[in-house]
Structures are given as structure tokens and as C-alpha cells.
Amino acid sequence: MSEMGPLVKVRGLKKHFPLTGGVFRKVVGRVHAVDGVDLDIYPGETLGVVGESGCGKTTLGRTILRLLDPTEGTIEFDGKDITHLGHRELRHIRRQMQIVFQDPMASLDPRVTIKNSVGEPLVVHGIARGPKMREMVLELLRKVGLNEDHLNRFPHEFSGGQRQRICIARALALNPKFIVMDEPTSSTDVSVQAQTLNLMKDLQDELGLTYMFISHDLSVVKHMSDRVAVMYLGKIVELTPHDIFRTTLHPYTFALVSAVPIPDPRFAGKATILKGEVPSPVNPPKGCRFHPRCIFAQEVCSEEEPPLRDMGDGHLVACHFAGALDFGKSVQQEYAEAAENGAAM
């Protein structure tokens, strides 16, 4: 896939939110939500983005779509710089990039029928209206596994999984190339989650879509993605084309992976537990942002910020000691080996 140029190319992207205080709402600080991200997303792939809450993954997704204006840096979409496009031009570009939000109930208007919700982008962009719009909406609904009966219903008449399908149908309405999935399954149950994930994979194969899949659930991200980017405090610390449960080079990724509870009672209580909590993005630590919680931290880590380095075959890591650290074996690796030997369920 790397023969083609990237569909989305992000360089030095920063998004800071001002914090105001006092009587005159003076700016007293900045939340460094996204703080210098370089990223390429290739056509047809799924790039997973994981991290704890507050690490800036959602802000990154929204800034790439220009739903938020970047503070610094450039965003290229399909070879075109969209960083400073005005509203009119953006509207044109937005046909090709869509987003599916976390909470489907909040992103569907409760007083608008499904037909009109899904058909709205078609009307707005002057593609179809009236009976033709109905026809196209029906086709979209069929694509996501709903049928004609659902056309004139309201969002509250659907279950959570169905609502998420409707949101996906709406995102597909304009035949986009790129869809940002912002925690699409975090509000649904496992059995429904499996259905939604399968649907998204099928649609990708059928329509040749490119996804940016944002989630805090590592197993889901791993299942969906070709490459995974791990974020910590507004920066990408590791970007890997490999299985994050097996090969990790950044100590944060390793800790994050080890904390995932394993659905097998024999491995209970063996997780490596990371101390402390994510520091505030208002005053991120100097040097490597992870150093106060890192067990391998040395002096250089608190002074110098490690750049994202290529460790071979596109595996990027931002750590001074990448490749030189011995994490030992995580419970996840042990579990995977046990499973390969046929010992697990």
C-alpha cells in the first residue's frame, strides 16, 4: 500500500485549548491536547489510535477533519493542503471525509426520522431529494443491515447497535473515502459490538474505505487495525504495523497492554500495574512525557524529548532507549503462547 501516496498526511499538528481565568477571562494556561503529531494514513488501511482518556485521540481525529482548527502544523488530504481552507472549499472536501461519533443517541436528532437524518447530507450537498433521496437512503440502510420498515421511524425506536448502524449509513451517504470512527462501539454491548465491527470491516472491503479508528479498547483496536498509533499526552509514542500485544518497543505501550484484563482465570492477578495517573496536559512533564511513570527512566529522559524514530519496517517509536529495553514477557504474551499451544479455550 505504500506505493501510493498517503491519503491523509499530517505534519507537526498541534491543537491547544486556552484556559481562561479571572474577571477578564485572561488566558492563564493552555491545554496541550495534541502537541506535535506526524501521521500518514494510506488509502484502504485502518489506522487505530489508542490511549487513555485525555491523551488527545479524539481531538486529533476532529482536527484532521478540520472540525477544530489546528493551532500549528499542516493537514493534507488526498494531496491537497486543507489546513487553511475556508468554509466553502471545506464543504467540498468534507464530502470525502466523514465521522462516526461515540454516542449515536446524541448524534441523531430525536425529532427527525431516520430517512431525513440519513438523507440530510444528500440534500445539503444537492445530490438528491424527494423520492430519489428516499431510494438512496433505502440503499444505504440495506447496506448496514436495516430495511424499508425503518425509514420513517425515530431514533428512540432503535436499539443502541441499530442507532450506530444508522450513523454509519449517514457517514456513507456521500460516498466518502475517509471515515474517522470515534469510539464507535464503546457504548454498545459485546454481542452487538461484534456485529458493528464485522459490518465496518465488510463495508471497508466493499467500498474501499480508509478508516481512522479511535478507541480506548486495545483488543478492539487490534482487531480492526492494520497499523496502531499509541498516544500519550498529545503525542504519538509508538506507531506499529505489528501486533501490539506481541511486539512493543515503548514502555508505555507495554504497560498499557499489560493492564488489559485477560479473559482467562488462570492468568488472573498477573498484570503489570502502572503507577500513578496521566499528568495534566496543561503542564506536561519536561523531556519524555512518560518519564515520571516509567520504570526505565534515566536522566536524559527528563531533559530531552525523544523524537519518533523508525526502528525498521515502519515501526516508529519515541523513546531514547527503544530496542534496548528488556520488558520481560507480558501476561498477554504468555497467554498468547498458551493459546497457540492449544491450552486455552
Place this chain on the structure above:
Amino acid sequence: MSDDELVLKVEDLVTNFYTYEGVVKALDGVNLFLRKGDTMGLVGETGCGKSVTARSILRLVEPPGRIEGGRILLYVPNEESGNVEEVDLLKLSEEDMLHVRGRLVSIVFQDPATFPNPVFTIGDQIAEVVMLHQDLRKEALEIRIEELRNALDKLEGKGGLVSSTRREKIRERLAHYESQLDDPPEPDPKYKKKAALKIAEDMLRLVKMPAPDKVMMQYPHELSGGMRQRALIAMALACNPLILICDEATTALDVTVQAQVLNLLNELKKEVGTSIIIITHDMGVVAETCSWVTVMYAGTTVESCATEELFYNPRHPYTAGLLTAVPKLHENRERLPQIRGSVPNLITPPPGCRFHPRCDYATGICETEKPHLKEISPGHWVACHHPLPDKGGKR
């Protein structure tokens, strides 16, 4: 299983909600039991009645909901006689229930952002629980005595500058209070509060809160999600309850913080000896913390057995489906196996077995007759007409 090991037994619990659209049959014959010192996982999807079960146990179901049948038996050890008394919580008066909630059974709710009251400090809120449920006469008196001793020490240090009569007075009061130690009187509210705050701080220390003395004075918004959840656990454990119910207590937390909290619960169980019910939809959390699992589907108990047994030898088709639908860390599967359809509407639940419209093994009997929870092999209860074959030794 003999009955004397149990702390809680729920039999055929029925809870309905009377809404305008119709009667929501939220719980339809839930059966579960909890052994002393056990951690039980209560698993199931959204809307299967996990939280309603928890609220029913505490009788916190609010109108339009009503508990309409069944028994909730709590086995309370009587401290004087040493016997265990069986109490049916559904027969207790509202006043008696107040002594059960927080004292015998306490609960930690899902969303740590909404549950601590935002206008009181953490210390005050934990102390309130302690003051409400505990007899603090002795503790309050001890604090008073300690304060007097400290005052006396201070005076001694100052030498002759202070009149000896004052010292004499303090000594007199000290002797008076010490004589009361065997049968402490009702304490002054001020000292009762002090004693409660002291216990609250000890509780925060128990849940490994960093800088507990500082946290005591802080308001909930000053704490992070993980710390708030710790404070809530401290509050729930403050009266040393028989049963602690964690209703999706770690769902809102990040994986790394979730691991910290689960680890804490595991340690506390050893230290405090409380029996725990963990309500969750995450099989990983169950495997990590629980020794016994009860699986619920659409308001009924479908399977109940030891954790290992459930993971390696699920007998109910729903449990088996639930276990395979989770994306596994080590597998590279193109597609996830899925359970078709979605959770039924509980106003018009399917007749017979509530799972039959989604079940691959359903036959005629499943549509007409509701399966009862049966012990199909020792220690393994299943409610299914056609349980999956026993995998027994093949692990």
C-alpha cells in the same frame, strides 16, 4: 454447598416497572447466591437486569419499579450468640432497611463523577456513613482522653509558668473519662465527628489513597476518576459490610487505572473479609477478580458456576456466544463470531426461554416452556433445555 457458608441468597426475584408503554418485566425469576469471602461476578449485557438486581437487593428500586416476588435472604451473624440469622430483606420495614444499607450491604455505583456529593469534602462524606451506622462511643472517648493527655504534656513542658491548679483540673477530668472507658456514655457530637473522621482517614489509607490527610479536606472535583472511585470504595467499606456490590465500578476508568482498582479489590478482600459482587459486562474483569460467576440474560439467571468452569466449560449457548464474541488479544480473526439479533424488549419478552429467538439450538420446547435453573453437574447451574455438551476433561 451447605447453607451455612452463604451470606446472600436470592430466590425467584421478580421486579417489574410499570411504564406508560406497558409493564417492563425487568427481573423474571433471578436466582443467585454468594458465599462468604467469595467474589462473584454478575455478567450480562445492558438491560439484562444486573443493576436492577443490585438495586433490588438493597431495595433501592424506585417507582415505577416494584419488587413483586421472591426472597432475598441475608445471613447475618449475631455477635452475641454467635449464630447466623436468616433475614428476608423484602420483609423488613423501611426503617430496618436503613440499618442494612451501608452497614451490612453497601454499593459502589458506576459513574464516579456523579456519586460523591460535590458540595461536601471527601472526609465529611465518609464520616457521615460512619456516624450513621457505627456506635462511636468508645472511639470518641479515646480521642478525648488523648487530647487531654496531649494538653497535659504541653503544660508539663512549659514548666512552672502555668499554675498547677490547671494541671490538676486536667488530671481530674482525665481520671474521670478513663473511669468511663468500660461503659462509655453517649459522646459529645464534636468528638463523635472527630472519631468518625479518624476512621474515614484510616479507610482512605486502606484503599491506598495517596496523601489521605490531604484528600480528606478535598472536594470530589479535585480528584481524578480513579481516586474518586477509591474514595467511594472507602466509603462503602467504612462500616465493614458483609457484602460489597460494585456496580460497573471500573467501567468508566482507563485500563491502567482499572487494573489498579481491580488489584485493590483483590487485596481488600483478603484484608477485610467482605464478600463482593462485581457487576460487569467485561469478561476480562471477571477472569481477573472473581471466583464465581452468574450470567444473566433478559432478566433471568442463565448460568452460575465457578469462574474456571465457566470459561472452559460453558453450558448455556448464550454464555458460549458471549465468550467468543469478545475480540481476543492473541487471535488474528477476520471476523468475530456474533450472536444474531439483539436483546429482546422486556415489555413483550419472548415466551418460554427468553434467549430462544437468538439461539442456534432452539427447539419447540424452548418456545413454550421456561427452563429452570438446574444443577446439571456438581457446582454448575444452568437454565437451558438443551445445554451444550460437557467438555469435562478437555481443557
